[in-house]
Amino acid sequence: MFQNRLINIMLIILVALTLIGVIALVLYTQVFQEAEAEGEPTIDQVLERSVETEEITTNLLSNHIIRSQFVFQLENEGAKQELEKRNFQIENIIIQQLSDMRDADFQGSEGIKELEGRIRSEVNQIMQEGQVVQVYMNQRVIQ
Known part of the structure; x- marks a missing residue:
């Protein structure tokens, strides 16, 4: 060479x-x-990708009133921004799901888990930018 x-x-x-x-x-x-x-994901990533709803008050099927609040964990930042814009649709889904329940459905953890799963499923159907990973019932008061 x-x-x-x-x-x-x-x-x-x-x-x-x-x-x-x-x-x-x-x-x-x-x-x-x-x-x-x-x-x-780390807890910091979970918090960055979470959206908390306002307190929602509605009637149950058993003529009781429930005040509840939910936290949605999303898979990415785009999904978080979309969920924040769809706030009115999310509250509507929550109210519809709660209206079909009785106060006895909240006696054990299974009823709450089932509600969280149904809400996650309904919200994922309308989401376009990403998906809801988990729904947490943050607060629940039945009167």
Whole structure:
């Protein structure tokens, strides 16, 4: 290649080190990106992607009144912004679901979990930017 043998050896070593560096960089970024994507979100990420409803008061099927508040955990920031814009639709879904329930449905945790699941399912049907990961009943007062 070149006349000087020392220059040839230096170029080969330089190309080899560059190649090793590029491979190490690609492997490093791929491994750590996959590790972050697979893990559960931290509590800070959950709080950043959560929306809390205002207190909702409505009648139950059993002629009792319920005051409740919900927290929606979303999968990304776009979904959070969309849910905040759809606030009136979310409150309507919650009121409809609560209106079909009796005070006895809230006696155990199963009734609350079922309600949260139905609300999540209904909200996910209208969402376009992302999905609701979890719904939490934050407050519940039955009178």
